[in-house]
Amino acid sequence: MGKSALITGITGQDGSYLTELLLEKGYTVHGLLRRSSSFNTARIDHLYEDPHDEGRSLVLHHADLADGVALVNLLRDLRPDEVYNLGAQSHVRVSFDAPLYTGDVTGMGTMRLLEAIRASGVDTRIYQASSSEMFGSAPPPQNEATGFHPRSPYGCAKVYGYWSTVNYREAYGLFAVNGVLFNHESPRRGETFVTRKITRAVARIRAGLQEHLYLGNIDAVRDWGYAPEYVEAMWRMLQHDTPDDYVVATGVAATVRDFLGEAFSAADLDWTEHVRFDPKYERPSEVDALIGDAGKAESVLGWKPRVQWAELARIMVGADVASLEAELAGATVRVDRR
Numbered sequence: 585m586g587k588s589a590l591i592t593g594i595t596g597q598d599g600s601y602l603t604e605l606l607l608e609k610g611y612t613v614h615g616l617l618r619r620s621s622s623f624n625t626a627r628i629d630h631l632y633e634d635p636h637d638e639g640r641s642l643v644l645h646h647a648d649l650a651d652g653v654a655l656v657n658l659l660r661d662l663r664p665d666e667v668y669n670l671g672a673q674s675h676v677r678v679s680f681d682a683p684l685y686t687g688d689v690t691g692m693g694t695m696r697l698l699e700a701i702r703a704s705g706v707d708t709r710i711y712q713a714s715s716s717e718m719f720g721s722a723p724p725p726q727n728e729a730t731g732f733h734p735r736s737p738y739g740c741a742k743v744y745g746y747w748s749t750v751n752y753r754e755a756y757g758l759f760a761v762n763g764v765l766f767n768h769e770s771p772r773r774g775e776t777f778v779t780r781k782i783t784r785a786v787a788r789i790r791a792g793l794q795e796h797l798y799l800g801n802i803d804a805v806r807d808w809g810y811a812p813e814y815v816e817a818m819w820r821m822l823q824h825d826t827p828d829d830y831v832v833a834t835g836v837a838a839t840v841r842d843f844l845g846e847a848f849s850a851a852d853l854d855w856t857e858h859v860r861f862d863p864k865y866e867r868p869s870e871v872d873a874l875i876g877d878a879g880k881a882e883s884v885l886g887w888k889p890r891v892q893w894a895e896l897a898r899i900m901v902g903a904d905v906a907s908l909e910a911e912l913a914g915a916t917v918r919v920d921r922r
């Protein structure tokens with residue numbers, strides 16, 4: 585029998601890539617789905633299996649990180665070999681508008697899941713999606729020994745989740761690991777994170793559907809990697825002999841301005857003609873520079889990034905251009921039929 589895993593945040597960017605990876609490896613994957621008034625499964629629809637099919641390998645369960653009892657019930661019933669806690673209110677700017685909600689889901693949600701594992705007595709390994717945002721204003725390069733100085737309610741909530749995970753490892757001997765992942769992007773990245781916001785705008789400007797793109801601080805420095813490679817690192821952490829915490833990053837720095845240049849030039853456009861500043865997108869306190877040192881992940885887990893930010897920008901522009909062209913072609917077909 586293959587292994588089984590429970591993924592919170594299965595409908596997000598990372599959840600969708602991790603599901604693909606685990607299904608390829610023969611896992612049965614259980615996903616936690618939160619109730620929404622509109623469909624929220626677009627990123628995993630291509631993996632969907634009819635609930636009436638016996639022996640299916642992807643199963644979704646309605647629950648929420650805010651509902652501790654639902655988590656205990658799920659853990660007790662499923663008894664998964666591995667749990668990946670990817671669910672979160674993951675938007676840094678939004679966390680300033682919804683600080684308590686972010687603390688509850690992103691911080692306390694982690695504790696609820698850890699406690700659900702303990703309370704249900706399940707023998708499972710757990711991966712916690714920790715973040716480079718925890719480093720905040722600590723100067724780069726950041727690694728496992730760098731102290732945390734978070735700069736947002738989101739960062740604070742992730743610090744709570746990080747230490748809760750370490751504490752359950754130390755207190756109860758749980759196989760619990762933190763992956764401290766730096767920014768990672770893909771064509772499936774949420775549309776309001778800066779890279780995807782840029783690459784979608786490039787496609788729309790190129791098609792003549794939009795003229796301007798409004799952004800906040802374009803001098804921020806980030807270390808952008810490719811999401812499908814990062815979910816492989818998560819899996820490797822849970823296969824290792826001992827539980828530990830790892831930074832996952834490319835080690836290569838770029839500003840939002842650099843990313844803009846690359847993305848617009850991929851479509852033969854000049855970003856300076858289209859980008860406008862809007863203070864609405866600035867944060868009350870900003871994280872100026874995140875550049876990771878993933879030496880430990882490479883030496884212990886054998887994990888190494890391949891795609892760096894410039895290639896990533898081109899992959900994302902290519903995908904957004906192709907999907908917009910398909911959408912426009914579909915719209916034409918629909919109009920023609922009427």
Ligand code: NDP
Pocket residue numbers: 592593594595596597598599616618620624647648649650669670671672673674675689713714715716764765766767768769774
């Ligand atoms: P996304 O924002 O794409 O996905 C977040 C997921 O969490 C979605 O499935 C969302 O569901 C789910 N979720 C939100 N609220 C709840 C809730 N109350 N209960 C249960 N599930 C909930 O994030 P990513 O895939 O980019 O990131 C995955 C994880 O990794 C997150 O925890 C994020 O904070 C962390 N992280 C991400 C990094 C990155 O660069 N991408 C870097 C470092 C850490 P729905 O689809 O319904 O909204």
Ligand code: GDR
Pocket residue numbers: 674675676677714715716717765766767768776777778779781798799800801802804805806840865866867870871
């Ligand atoms: P980040 O990603 O905050 O690093 O968190 P985001 O893409 O939101 O911002 C990156 C940088 O770009 C600047 N910026 C803008 N950001 C957004 N979203 N929209 C804008 O218009 C804009 N203009 C400039 C930001 O100020 C920032 O400096 C992401 C999330 O995935 C977290 O969940 C994760 O933990 C961290 O990455 C690592």
